[in-house]
Amino acid sequence: MIPQTFDEWRNCITQYCKVNLNKDFALQRLVVYLDADHPETQKFTALYGEQHLLNIILWLKQI
Secondary structure, rough: OOOOOOHHHHHHHHHHHOOOOOHHHHHHHHHOOOOOOHHHHHHHHHOOOHHHHHHHHHHHHHO
């Protein structure tokens, strides 16, 4: 299941992935996801699509 809302995503990341969503984590991920040429960003987009990438970026900015 691909999360459709911030709350769904936060729950998925914190409960299932056991990731501590904090400012440092968000900033590290944003550096990657805001770089369209980064291999990880390209792979993410290929797997989940551009819209989900945009959602993740917005949600990371909320952290």
